[in-house]
Amino acid sequence: xxxxxxxxxxxxxxxxxxxxxxxxxxxxxxxxxxxxxxxxxxxxxxxxxxxxxxxxxxxxxxxxxxxxxxxxxxxxxxxxxxxxxxxxxxxxxxxxxxxxxxxxxxxxxxxxxxxxxxxxxxxxxxxxxxxxxxxxxxxxxxxxxxxxxxxxxxxxxxxxxxxxxxxxxxxxxxxxxxxxxxxxxxxxxxxxxxxxxxxxxxxxxxxxxxxxxxxxxxxxxxxxxxxxxxxxxxxxxxxxxxxxxxxxxxxxxxxxxxxxxxxxxxxxxxxxxxxxxxxxxxxxxxxxxxxxxxxxxxxxxxxxxxxxxxxxxxxxxxxxxxxxxxxxxxxxxxxxxxxxxxxxxxxxxxxxxxxxxxxxxxxxxxxxxxxxxxxxxxxxxxxxxxxxxxxxxxxxxxxxxxxxxxxxxxxxxxxxxxxxxxxxxxxxxxxxxxxxxxxxxxxxxxxxxxxxxxxxxxxxxxxxxxxxxxxxxxxxxxxxxxxxxxxxxxxxxxxxxxxxxxxxxxxxxxxxxxxxxxxxxxxxxxxxxxxxxxxxxxxxxxxxxxxxxxxxxxxxxxxxxxxxxxxxxxxxxxxxxxxxxxxxxxxxxxxxxxxxxxxxxxxxxxxxxxxxxxxxxxxxxxxxxxxxxxxxxxxxxxxxxxxxxxxxxxxxxxxxxxxxxxxxxxxxxxxxxxxxxxxxxxxxxxxxxxxxxxxxxxx
Numbered sequence: 001x002x003x004x005x006x007x008x009x010x011x012x013x014x015x016x017x018x019x020x021x022x023x024x025x026x027x028x029x030x031x032x033x034x035x036x037x038x039x040x041x042x043x044x045x046x047x048x049x050x051x052x053x054x055x056x057x058x059x060x061x062x063x064x065x066x067x068x069x070x071x072x073x074x075x076x077x078x079x080x081x082x083x084x085x086x087x088x089x090x091x092x093x094x095x096x097x098x099x100x101x102x103x104x105x106x107x108x109x110x111x112x113x114x115x116x117x118x119x120x121x122x123x124x125x126x127x128x129x130x131x132x133x134x135x136x137x138x139x140x141x142x143x144x145x146x147x148x149x150x151x152x153x154x155x156x157x158x159x160x161x162x163x164x165x166x167x168x169x170x171x172x173x174x175x176x177x178x179x180x181x182x183x184x185x186x187x188x189x190x191x192x193x194x195x196x197x198x199x200x201x202x203x204x205x206x207x208x209x210x211x212x213x214x215x216x217x218x219x220x221x222x223x224x225x226x227x228x229x230x231x232x233x234x235x236x237x238x239x240x241x242x243x244x245x246x247x248x249x250x251x252x253x254x255x256x257x258x259x260x261x262x263x264x265x266x267x268x269x270x271x272x273x274x275x276x277x278x279x280x281x282x283x284x285x286x287x288x289x290x291x292x293x294x295x296x297x298x299x300x301x302x303x304x305x306x307x308x309x310x311x312x313x314x315x316x317x318x319x320x321x322x323x324x325x326x327x328x329x330x331x332x333x334x335x336x337x338x339x340x341x342x343x344x345x346x347x348x349x350x351x352x353x354x355x356x357x358x359x360x361x362x363x364x365x366x367x368x369x370x371x372x373x374x375x376x377x378x379x380x381x382x383x384x385x386x387x388x389x390x391x392x393x394x395x396x397x398x399x400x401x402x403x404x405x406x407x408x409x410x411x412x413x414x415x416x417x418x419x420x421x422x423x424x425x426x427x428x429x430x431x432x433x434x435x436x437x438x439x440x441x442x443x444x445x446x447x448x449x450x451x452x453x454x455x456x457x458x459x460x461x462x463x464x465x466x467x468x469x470x471x472x473x474x475x476x477x478x479x480x481x482x483x484x485x486x487x488x489x490x491x492x493x494x495x496x497x498x499x500x501x502x503x504x505x506x507x508x509x510x511x512x513x514x515x516x517x518x519x520x521x522x523x524x525x526x527x528x529x530x531x532x533x534x535x536x537x538x539x540x541x542x543x544x545x546x547x548x549x550x551x552x553x554x555x556x557x558x559x560x561x562x563x564x565x566x567x568x569x570x571x572x573x574x575x576x577x578x579x580x581x582x583x584x585x586x587x588x589x590x591x592x593x594x595x596x597x598x599x600x601x602x603x604x605x606x607x608x609x610x611x612x613x614x615x616x617x618x619x620x621x622x623x624x625x626x627x628x629x630x631x632x633x634x635x636x637x638x639x640x641x642x643x644x645x646x647x648x649x650x651x652x653x654x655x656x657x658x659x660x661x662x663x664x665x666x667x668x669x670x671x672x673x674x675x676x677x678x679x680x681x682x683x684x685x686x687x688x689x690x691x692x693x694x695x696x697x698x699x
Contacts (some may be wrong), residue, residue, distance in 0.1 A: 001026040002140045002155045007112030008033045014061060014109070018048035025052045026133050027145075029117050029154045031059040031099055032107035041065035042082070043148045051075040054129035056154040057372045059099025073571040078130040080153055084250030087228045090130060092153075095229060097124065102154075106467035115185035118156040122192075124232050125153035127199065136505035153333045163187065163196040168210055170196070173257045174217030183257050184217070190214055190243065190251070190274070191222035195231050197246040204248035206305045211250050214311075215344040216270035220278050223287050238278060239333075240288065240318075240324060245294040245346060247302050253579065254310035254350070254682075266407040267310035268682040269351050274638070276315035276337070276356075284357065287317035289333035291356070294344040294370075302344035304373060309349040313338045318358030334359050334435045335391070336366025338382060350683065357383045362391030362408065368566040370395045376683065378403045383409045386443070387417030389431060396422040400593075401684065404430045405566055411436070412470070414460060414672045423450045427597050427612075431456070432566035436463040438496070439470030440486060440564075448474040453592040454602070454612045455481045459565035462488040467513060467562070474620040476503040480596075481587055482570045482611040484512040484552055485560035492518035493562055494535060507582035509611040512552025514562040531583040533610055543583060545610075550577065555611075571598065571613040578610035599686060599695015616692050632668075632689055638697035641678030645687070646671065653689040655696070 005015045006029065014033035016023075017040075024558030033042040042060035043050075046067050052074065057064060063082035066074060078090035080102075085093040099106035102123045105116035118141070120128055125698040129151035139145045140155040147157050163170065164179040170193045171178075171186040178185030179512045180193060187193055193212045196253070197204070204210045224234040225244035234240045245251075251319035254267025279286030291313050296302035316337030329342055338356035339348075344367075351374075353364040363382035366373075367390070373395060378390035388407030390397075402425070404415035410680050414433030416423075430441035444450055447667040455478075457468040467486035469476070483494045493514030497503060498521070505527060510516055516535030519525035533555070538546045555576045558569035572579060587608055596602045597612040604614050645653065655664040655677070665672070665679060668689070677698055687694040 001028070001136060002145070003027075004029045004117050004140060004155045006030070006032040006115050006117060007107055007110065009035070009111045011036045011041050013042065013044035014046075015042040018043070018045045018050055020046065021048045021050075023050045025050060025055050026154055027053070027129070027151070027153070030055075030057045031103065031117060032109050032112060034061040034109040038062040039065065040576055045074065049074060050080070050614075052079050053077050053133040054151060054153050055079045055103065055170070055390065056125060058094065058097070058102060059106050059109070078128065078133070078153065080125055084095040085228070090128070091123060092128060093228045094233060097232060101232070108211045113397070118140055119152055119154060119158040121160050121162055123158070123160065123608060126158045127152060129153050137139050147459045163192065163656070165210060166209065170210065170212045172212060173215040174219065186215070186257070189222060190219040194243055194246065194249070195223055197558070198244060199231065199384050201246050201300065204246065204249055206303070209248040209250050209305055211252065213262075214251065214253045214272050215255045216272050218273040218275050220275055222290065225293055225326050225420045227326060227328065239288050239319075241263040241278065241288050241538055242290050242293045243274060243301060244308055244326070245292065245308070245344070247296070247300060249307070250306070250309070251311070252309050260607040263681050265310060266682045271312060272310060272547075273312045273314065273508070276317065280328065284317045287315050289316065289318050289322060290331070290336055290340045291316040292339040293326060293331065294339070294341045295329050295331065296343040297327050297343075299396045300327060302346055304345050304347045305351070306344075306346040308346060308351065311343065312352040312354065314353070314584055316356040316358075318360070320359055335361040338364040340366050341370040341372055343370060345373070347373050348377060349375045352380070353377065353389075354380045354382065356568065360385050361393070363389065363409075365390045367392045367395035367397055369393070372395060374400070374402050376401045378405065379407055379415070380405045381407065383408045387413045388435075389415045391417040392419070392421035394420045394533040396424070399428050400422045400426045402428045404428070404433055406432045409435050410431070411438070412445065413439045414441060414462075416442045418442070418444045418448040418450055418474070419449045421448045421450070424594050425452045425455055426455045427595070428452075429456045429458075429461045429597070432564050434461045434564050436578035438462060438464055439466045440468060442469045443472075444469070444474035445472040446474070449476065450476045451479070452481050453479040453587070454597045456570050456597060456612045457483045458485045458568050458570060459560055459563065460486045461564040464488065464490045465492045465518070467493040469495045471495070471497045471501035473499045474501050475502070476501075478503065478505045478508050480582070480608070480610070480612055481505075482613070483510040484556065484570060485562050485565060485568055487562040487564070489547070491515060496520070497527065500524045502526050502528070505532050505534070506586040507529050507608060507610050508532045508585055509555065509578060510545065511550070511555060512559055512562070531581060531586065531610065533578055543581070545577060545581060570611065572609060572611060573616040574615065574617050576615065579615045580605060580607040582608035584608050595686070595693055595695065599693065601692045604692065607639045632692075632694075634687065634694045634696060637699050639677070640699050641676060643675050643696060645673045645675060645689075647673065647689075651689055653687055654688045656688065657683070676680050
């Protein structure tokens, strides 16, 4: 116990030769030993069955060789042995690990009394032993044998505490060399914080989460998340590095590096980038396969108390014929280059997911039996075969204030691909996405039933069918959706329905596309359309508006030619015939909220408008002077801190953040009123006045 065997030489078994014996090795190091015959190794067991616990056999001329009775075995537990990759019984795979990764100063195998076999800070063997195998209070150097609650492997116990949260907060600032207890003592890498979080996962609960505050900078994944090789630098396969999420661990980016309050950060100004570009900068073929991975199990769930907030996720580049086992599940590198979720329900907010590519599903994000919640997220410039921005397999993500823009796919769903999935999509934009085949904006297939409310689908392009949306064996539900300016080369510029699709379209506008709605087989592709204006539809039953003589220019403030584009302003003109023509019963404010896509009051007057935007001038203003016909104006919007409210009357206003918390009360006077929110964090705020609710964006 607590023994080092190093720098020894022999013709057979440079370190230990066991002959019909059964020694017990506990916290032993064999390193730098040399045997002139590799057939006998550094430890040779001749009809011997040693017990090896908490030990390290590494950096010798050869490893361990066994010549045993039939049926006899070596009892190997919680050890790292040269040449062995089996990780059962707490053992550590020796794959891609050298003595230089473990020891302070290893030696070349041969006769020597040199070397320093104390453990390096952060070595993979620290805190990886079994305490029950230990019977001593000190190690070989006379230091406490167990430090930080769990024994290390080898004869020497590492005595350094590398990471020290303060009040359950870890601080991370690029280039720092501290222990994470404050900004002045910050960790230098997010990867180290997440490795610590995983290794101490039992400490974090819903009521006692670990918060990781990350200052502006670019952070690369450093460690392998795979079960057999977790926490080590994948030197031979660097593309396997990823950030692995841990339940009840909350990541917050957007800090300058001086803040003492979470609400003081600004993720727009203080860009915090999680980048997969680990090799030659700008050459994506050597990037990591997946930047962020979230894999849940029954024992280790990933719940909504797991948070990723205030980051840009970029540079993931997937590949075929590559996979690894993470938390017991096979994770293919063909899916989810930006973020890969399996059985996970993390809370994702204030993110930009861009510049990621996979050959199959979900360039930006892949969800498999997952239920993530996304708020204020942008997917842009991601690529895949299915779901350039997002691909959902048997998943039900909840999206609010999300944008899918300029994503690309080859087969299905330039912006989003759904199969057997039920996403809830509210206050979201799909624009400028492109597909070679089906579903420029969204592809819904195989029993999917997404619910879209207050959504704009515009400027998307399909090389075949379904410029805006393609439904196949699906039942989409559209409430107050605007589909305009989309293009399909073959048919269904606005929407294509096939293979027994039965979508419901309520309070919606489908107008100004290369063509309207095309049903592949009208006898089975049956639509329930109510209180809507649909291109080429003249039937006025069920409250629908005939499209005869109506153009997109008659309805929207600014239209686009059907093509790939992110332009257009699809708010309603004051004279639009769709104002006050909806059915209030189709809009569930408890589910979708009380604001439209612009953050304004969803129902102005007594009847809801069609489309994603509510015209705010459609009824007399609810102010004290009934003669007033001019509505308040809010500008500039977005703002960096100062904005103005111009109002024709004196009235009160209140400003709420996204959680519903009151952050400011204001007395507005007639004319121009200056409002200063420079002290608030970036994001969306709601300004509630007697004339309506305005969405204010703080950059």
